[in-house]
Amino acid sequence: MAHSTASSSAPAHLQHHFVDSDQQFESSKMGMWIFLVTEILFFGGLFAAYIVYRAWYPDLYVQASTQLDTFWGAVNTAVLIGSSLTVAMAIRSAQLNQIKGLIINLYITIGLAFTFMVIKYFEYVHKFEKGIFPGQYYTYEGIAHEKANIFFSIYYMMTGLHGLHVIIGIGLMIWLLVKAKKGAFSAEYYTPVEITGLYWHLVDVIWIFLFPLLYLID
Amino acid sequence: METSALKRLQVQRFKPEENPEIHYLNSERGLWSWLSTVDHKRIGLMYLASIAIFFFIGGVLALVLRTELLSPAQSFLDADVYNQVFTLHGAIMIFFFLVPSVPAALGNFILPIQLGAKDVAFPRLNLASFYIYTIGTVFTLVAIITGAVDTGWTFYTPYSTETGTNVLLMTLGIFILGFSSILTGVNFIVTIHKMRAPGMTWSKLPLNVWSLYATSIIQVLATPVLAITLLLLVMERALGIGIFDPALGGDPVLFQHFFWFYSHPAVYIMIVPGFGVISEVISTFSRKHIFGYWAIALSSLAIAFIGFLVWGHHMFTAGQSSLASMVFSFLTFLVGIPTGIKIFNWLATMYKGSIDLKAPMLYAMVFLFLFTIGGFTGIMLGALSVDIHLHDTYFVVAHFHYVMMGGMVMALLAGLHYWWPKMFGKMYSEVYARISCALIFIGFNLAFLPQFVMGAQGMPRRYFNYIDQFQPFHQLSTMGAYIMGVGFVIMFFYLLHSLVRGEKAASNPWGSRALEWQTTSPAAPHNFEHTPVVIHGPYDYHKPMSEFQLGIAHGHHGESHQPETLETVAETGTRP
Ligand SMILES: [Cu+2]
Numbered sequence: 001m002a003h004s005t006a007s008s009s010a011p012a013h014l015q016h017h018f019v020d021s022d023q024q025f026e027s028s029k030m031g032m033w034i035f036l037v038t039e040i041l042f043f044g045g046l047f048a049a050y051i052v053y054r055a056w057y058p059d060l061y062v063q064a065s066t067q068l069d070t071f072w073g074a075v076n077t078a079v080l081i082g083s084s085l086t087v088a089m090a091i092r093s094a095q096l097n098q099i100k101g102l103i104i105n106l107y108i109t110i111g112l113a114f115t116f117m118v119i120k121y122f123e124y125v126h127k128f129e130k131g132i133f134p135g136q137y138y139t140y141e142g143i144a145h146e147k148a149n150i151f152f153s154i155y156y157m158m159t160g161l162h163g164l165h166v167i168i169g170i171g172l173m174i175w176l177l178v179k180a181k182k183g184a185f186s187a188e189y190y191t192p193v194e195i196t197g198l199y200w201h202l203v204d205v206i207w208i209f210l211f212p213l214l215y216l217i218d
Numbered sequence: 219m220e221t222s223a224l225k226r227l228q229v230q231r232f233k234p235e236e237n238p239e240i241h242y243l244n245s246e247r248g249l250w251s252w253l254s255t256v257d258h259k260r261i262g263l264m265y266l267a268s269i270a271i272f273f274f275i276g277g278v279l280a281l282v283l284r285t286e287l288l289s290p291a292q293s294f295l296d297a298d299v300y301n302q303v304f305t306l307h308g309a310i311m312i313f314f315f316l317v318p319s320v321p322a323a324l325g326n327f328i329l330p331i332q333l334g335a336k337d338v339a340f341p342r343l344n345l346a347s348f349y350i351y352t353i354g355t356v357f358t359l360v361a362i363i364t365g366a367v368d369t370g371w372t373f374y375t376p377y378s379t380e381t382g383t384n385v386l387l388m389t390l391g392i393f394i395l396g397f398s399s400i401l402t403g404v405n406f407i408v409t410i411h412k413m414r415a416p417g418m419t420w421s422k423l424p425l426n427v428w429s430l431y432a433t434s435i436i437q438v439l440a441t442p443v444l445a446i447t448l449l450l451l452v453m454e455r456a457l458g459i460g461i462f463d464p465a466l467g468g469d470p471v472l473f474q475h476f477f478w479f480y481s482h483p484a485v486y487i488m489i490v491p492g493f494g495v496i497s498e499v500i501s502t503f504s505r506k507h508i509f510g511y512w513a514i515a516l517s518s519l520a521i522a523f524i525g526f527l528v529w530g531h532h533m534f535t536a537g538q539s540s541l542a543s544m545v546f547s548f549l550t551f552l553v554g555i556p557t558g559i560k561i562f563n564w565l566a567t568m569y570k571g572s573i574d575l576k577a578p579m580l581y582a583m584v585f586l587f588l589f590t591i592g593g594f595t596g597i598m599l600g601a602l603s604v605d606i607h608l609h610d611t612y613f614v615v616a617h618f619h620y621v622m623m624g625g626m627v628m629a630l631l632a633g634l635h636y637w638w639p640k641m642f643g644k645m646y647s648e649v650y651a652r653i654s655c656a657l658i659f660i661g662f663n664l665a666f667l668p669q670f671v672m673g674a675q676g677m678p679r680r681y682f683n684y685i686d687q688f689q690p691f692h693q694l695s696t697m698g699a700y701i702m703g704v705g706f707v708i709m710f711f712y713l714l715h716s717l718v719r720g721e722k723a724a725s726n727p728w729g730s731r732a733l734e735w736q737t738t739s740p741a742a743p744h745n746f747e748h749t750p751v752v753i754h755g756p757y758d759y760h761k762p763m764s765e766f767q768l769g770i771a772h773g774h775h776g777e778s779h780q781p782e783t784l785e786t787v788a789e790t791g792t793r794p
Contacts, residue, residue, distance in 0.1 A: 017337035017413075017744075027339040027412040034404045038442045045446030045476060049461055052472060135466060136458030147467035153459035157450070 013189040025191050032195040036202045039165075043206055046158050050213065053150055063143050064151035065217040067132065069123060073215040076119050077207065083112035084204040087173075087197045094190035099180060102193065106177045109200070113170045120163055127152075158210055165203045172196045227416060229751045229768040234725035234738050241643065241740040256341035259741060261348050262327030263641065266634075268351070269323055272314040279307040281703055284665075284696040290686050300682035301368035302383070308371030313392050314355055316626055317484065320491035321437070322351070322402055324633045325430050327641060329406060331734040331741060332424045334415025334750040339408040343401055351398040357391030370680065372481070375462040375473040379454045386455050393448045396441045399487075403437030406430055415733075416770075417752035424732055424756045425501075425514050429494025432518035436483045436490070436525065444480035447473065471536055478529035486525040488622060489589075490518055492629025493560055496582050498756075499632050500564050502730040503579035504571025507757045510563035517556035524553050534605045543602055550600035557593055561586065576728070577651035581632035584659050588624025592617060595670065610680075613673025616666045624662060631655075631709075638716070639723030643740040646716035650708060657705030664698025729763075732756035736767050 011021060018024040054061050086109045093101030131139035134156040138149035176193055179185065185193060242259050252260055283303055286295045295303065326344065330337055338344050361367060361384040369378040369385060378385050410423075410431050423431075451473070453459045460466025462473040493514075501508040508514065530538055530546030538546075564586065573579065595617040598604050608614060639645055668691035673679075677688045684692070726735040733756060737746050748769035754761050 015341075017335065017341060023412060027408050030411060031340060031343075031404055031408045034407055034438055035400075038400050038404070038438050041439060042442035042446050045443050045450070048476075049450070049472065052469070053461075057467075134453075134457050135460045150460055150467045153453075153461055157453065157459065157461075161449075 011188065013184075013191075021188065025194075028191045028195055029198070032198045036198065039202055039206075043158075043161070046154070046161070047209075047213075050154050050158070053154065057145070057147055057150070060143075060145045060147055060151055061217050063145055064148055064155075065215060067127070067130075067140075067143070068155070068215045069126070070215050072119050072123055073211055076116050077211050079112050079116050079119070080204045080207050083109045083116070084201055086112065087200045091190065091193055091197045094185050094193045095187055097187040099183070099185065102185065102190075103177065103180050106173055106180065110170055110173045110177070113166055113173070117163065117166055117170075120159065155214055158214065162203070162206055162210060165206070169196075169200050169203055172199065227751055227770060229770060231764055231767050232736075232746075232748045232750075232769045233767055234736055236725055236738075237643070237722050238738040238740075238742065240743070241738060242743045243642070243740050245743040254345075256337070256345050257743070258326050258330050258338050258341065258344060259641075259745075261344055262323055262325070264348055265318055265323040265326060265351070268355070269315050269319050272310050272355070276307050276311040276315055277703065277706065279303050279310070281699055283307060284699040286682060287684075287692045288696050290684050290689055290692075292683055295682060297682050298368060301370075301680070302366035304680060305367050305370050306362060309358070309367070309388065309392070311622075312371055312484075312488070313395055314358070316488040316622060317395075317399055318351060318402075319488075319626065319630050320495060320633060321406070321430060321433050321487070322347070322398075324495065324630070324637065325406065325433075325491060326402075328637055328734055329409060329427065329430055330413065331640075331737065331745045332427055332732065332756075333409065333413055334418055334733055334746065334752065335409065335413035336744045336746075337413075338405050339413055340405050344405055347398045347401040347405070350394060350401070354391045354393075354395035354398060357387055357394060361387035361391060372477060373448075373451060374477075375451065375454070375470045376464065378451060379463060386452060389448045389451050393445055393452070396445045396448070399437050400441045400445075403434040403441070406434040407438065410434075415750045415752055418733075421511075422752055422755045423515070424494075425497035425508065425511070426491075426494035428515040429491050429497070429518050432522040433487055433490045435519075436487050436522050439526070440480045440483035440487070443476060444484070447476040447480065450476075471533070471538075474533055474536055475529070478532045479526075482529040482532065483522075483525045485621070486521055488626050489629075490521060492585070492626045493518060495629045495633035495636070496564065496585055497560075498732065499578045499582045499636050500567050501757045502636070502728050502732070503574045503576060503582070504568045505574070505729070505759050506567055506571035507755075507759060508563070509566035509569075510559070511755070511757070513559050514563050517559045520556040521553060524549060524556070528553060528600075531600050531605075534602060535609045547600055547602050551597060554593065554597050561590060561593075576635075577646075577648060577655060578632045578636035578728075580652060580655045581628050581635065584655065585625060585628040585632060588620055588628060588659075588662065592620030592622075592624050596621065608673060610678055611673035612669040612677045612679055615679050616669035616673060619666050619669075624666075631658075636728070637734070638713075639727050639739050640734060640741060642717060642720075643723050643738075644716045644720030645723045645727065646720060647712045650712040654705045654708040654712070657708065658702050661698045661701030661703075661705055665695045665702060666698070668692075668694045668698075730756075731758055731761070731763070731766050733766070 014021055014024060018027070086105045090102050090105035090109065093099070093105055127133075130142070132152055133139065134153045135149055138152060140148070173196065176196055179192065242257055246255075252264065255261065282295070283300070286293055286300060326338070364387070365382075365384045367383045367385055367388045368381060369383070373385065373389060378389075410427060414423075450459070450461055454462055458466065461468045462470050464470060497508060497514055528546055528550045530542055531550045534543050534547075575583075595613070599608055599614060599617055635646065635651060669677075672688045672691040675688070677684060677691070723739045725737065725739045727739075728735070731754070733750060733752065734741075736750065746769065748771050750769045753768065754765055758766075
C-alpha cells in the first residue's frame, strides 16, 4: 500500500482527493470503461443506420462493396490487430518497470497506426478519383443502383469517424511517449498507459466489425 | 471485509464549526481562482450562474411568445420570427437549462459532500466539462445572432436540412454540449462507485445520490446517440449525405427514431435528479425516516431502464406500424408504475411526520401537485387513440410544462433553497420566499391549465395566430406567465439580498441528519476537515445527532501532521 510507510510525502502522481494509488488507478480505469460504453453507443447509431439500409437495399450493399479493396482492407485489419498487441506489450513493459520496452512498443504502435491511416488515405483517394464522393457529390456511374450514394455515405461516415479515433489515438500515444521519456511512468504508476491501451483496443474492435460489414459482403 | 474494517476505525466526534473564517468561497480569491478551479463546489456554482442566465433568456423569450398570443391576429411578431423565438425558447430551456440544472449545478455542488469525498473522481475533467458547456453555448449564441433557427427544438428532417436558418451552428453547439453531459455522467458514476467515505455503503447512500446515479447512467447511454444523430444532421447539411433525405434515398422517420431514442431518456435526465432532491427535502422537513428507501432508490433505476424503451410514443402519428405503436404505448404506461411508487412513498413519508413548511418544503409540495398532473396527462398522451386527437396540440405543450417546469424546475427551486445555506453560508428571507413560491404556483397553473382545455379543443401548438374561440384561454395563459415572471423577479431580489446582507446560516439550519449538513456553512475547501465515518443512514432521525458527526482526523497529502492516524486510514481501507 502506498501509505504503509506512513511517510509525510505521498507519491508524486497521487492526486490530493484520492486516498491512495489503488483508488486512483481503479477510478481512472472505471472512467475509461464507461467512456468506452459511450463510444459504442456513438458508433451504435451508425451501425443502426447501416442495418436499416442494408435491410432495405440488400443488393445495393452487395454491389457497392465490390468497389472496396478487400486486400488493403485485410492488410489494415492485420495492421490494427498488430498495434493492439504492441500496445498490450507496452502496458506489460510498464508493469515490469521496463521503460525502454515501453518506449519501443509505443513507437511501434504509433508507426502501425500511422500505416493504417496512410493506407486509408490511398483508399479514399482512389475512390475520389472515380467520383465516389459522399451524398450529393456522388458522380460515379459504375454501380447500377440509384441509391448507390447511400452506401458510400454510410461508408464514409463510419470509416471517417473511425479514422478520427485513430488520429486521436496517435495523439494520445505521442503524449504517452513524451511522458515516458521524461520518466513519468513506472511499475507503481502507469495509469495513462493502461487506459490509453483500453481506448486503443476499442478502436481496434470497431474496425474488426467495420471490415467484414463493409468489405466482405457477398 | 468492510464491517471488520469499520470495527477497527478509531473515530471521534467532529462538531462542525459555526461561521468558519476560511471556507471554499474565500480560501482563494480573484477571478482566475474561479476560472481555473477544480473544486466541485465552485464548478457547481459556475454552472448555477450559467443556468440562471439561460433560464432568464429562455423565460424572456417565453414572455415574448405569450405576449404575441394575447390576440388572435398577428400583433408584433411575424410568423418567421415567432418560429425562431419558440425554437430558441425550447432549445435553450432544454439543452442549456434543464439538462445541466440539477445534475451539473446542484449535483456537482452536493454529490461529493453527500458521499463524504473531497471531490469528484476527476476534478480536472469536471472543469473541462464546464468549459465544453461554455463553448457549446457560445456556438448557440452565435447561431442566434447570425440568423436564429426555426425548426423547433426537435430539429425534424427534412425541414431542418432545408431551412435557410443557421441549423448547422446550432446543432454543432448542442453536439458539443452533449459531450459535457456525457463527461459529467462518467465522472459521477465513478465518483459514486469509488469515492464514498468509510461506512457509506450502498444502503446508506442519500436518495439524491441514487437519483444522480440513475441520471448519469441515462446521460452516458443516451447522449452518444444524440451526438451521432446531430452529427449526421450536420453532415446532411454540409455534404448532403442523404441518410435522412428521401430525395437521396434516405428516410426522415429514421431521424425521429434516432432523435427520440435520446430525447425521451433525456426527459428523464431532466426529471429523475429532481426526484432525488424531493426525497431529501421531504424527509428533512417531515423529520422522519424516508418511507420505502429501496423502493425510491430502485424505482429511479427502473425509470432509467424503461425510459429507453418508449421512444416510439412520439411517432404514433408518423406512420409507425400499429404493432410497434401498441408495444410503445404499453411500455409508456409501464413507466407510470415506478413514478407512482415514488409519489406514494413521499406521501407516506409525510404521514405523521412533523412537517415544517419552510420554502424548500413548499416547493416540494408544489412539485408533488404539479408533477402528478403532468404524469397523469402523460399517461393520457401515451394512449394510442387519445393521442391521435391530442397529438401536436397545446395539450402536449401543457403536459410537457407540467412535467418539466412543474416537476424539474420546482425540484430545482426546492434544492436551491434547501442547499442555499450550505452554498453561501447565508439565509434568505423566508417571507419573500413564500410569497414568490405562491406567485409561481398560481401563475403556473393559470398559464398551463387553460392550455389543457384549448389543446383538447384542438388548438395546435407552434401557431402564432389562432381562431377567436381560443382567445380567453390564451389571455389567461399569458396572464399566468406574467404572474410567474413577477414571482421569479422577487426571487432574484431576495436571493441577491441574501448574498449581500443575509443573516449568517448555521451549519445545519434544518436539523437534518444527512452528511452534507455535518460540515461548515459554507463548506470547507475540501468539504470536511476530517475523514467522515458513516454509521447511520441519512434519514435516521431516531438516532442522536452526535452519531452523525463521526470521523477520523487527517492531514492533506504532503502536510500530514499525524502520520499514525494516516496509517490507520490506509490499512483499514477507506473504500467500502
Ligand atoms: Cu417521450
